Amino acid sequence: MxxxxxxxxxxxxxxxxxxxxxxxxxxxxxxxxxxxxxxxxxxxxxxxxxxxxxxDLSLNDVAQRNVDKLADRQRRNALGGSGDNR
Ligand SMILES: [Mg+2]
Structure with a gap:
């Protein structure tokens, strides 16, 4: 905590x-x-x-996952807007 x-x-x-x-x-x-x-x-x-x-998470994996998520949103033109799972 x-x-x-x-x-x-x-x-x-x-x-x-x-x-x-x-x-x-x-x-x-x-x-x-x-x-x-x-x-x-x-x-x-x-x-x-x-x-x-x-x-028990790898900080590298956490960072890469976030880069992948944002790259996916950029490909789908979904960087704007809101919602964790867009
Ligand atoms: Mg400080």
Missing amino acids: HLVLGLVGEAGEIAEKVKKLVRDKHSDVAQLDRDDMAAELGDVLWYSAVLANFL
């Missing part, structure tokens, strides 16, 4: 930085601190890897 909360917390840290960019810097992406974002993305990646390991 703490792994999921850690993952969501780190994703929230990214959202918080982007919120402040929108609120205080007119959404100017050039003003986003790339080093801070890299650190937070690393935290997300860490929790993702540890959670995958806990669930």
